[in-house]
Amino acid sequence: MSLQGRYQVATHLAAQKLEELKAGNYDDILEGTMEENLSLEESSYSRSIETEDVGLYKKVRVTVHWGPIGRSVM
Numbered sequence: 001m002s003l004q005g006r007y008q009v010a011t012h013l014a015a016q017k018l019e020e021l022k023a024g025n026y027d028d029i030l031e032g033t034m035e036e037n038l039s040l041e042e043s044s045y046s047r048s049i050e051t052e053d054v055g056l057y058k059k060v061r062v063t064v065h066w067g068p069i070g071r072s073v074m
């Protein structure tokens with residue numbers, strides 16, 4: 001897969017997680033960091049979800065990494 005293809009998959013995986021969190025129950029979004037390992041299209045990806053409760057809302061950062069060179073999309 002090309003580098004552009006990997007960026008597209010990583011962007012999709014990040015957006016997918018954000019949509020999943022938005023569709024769920026707000027109180028079920030726990031503060032902290034969670035790691036997930038995924039295999040798609042013959043490649044492995046790791047997805048890190050960092051959540052912080054900042055008062056009126058929860059701040060969420062999703063980072064996706066792949067391959068041995070550690071490229072990522074946030």
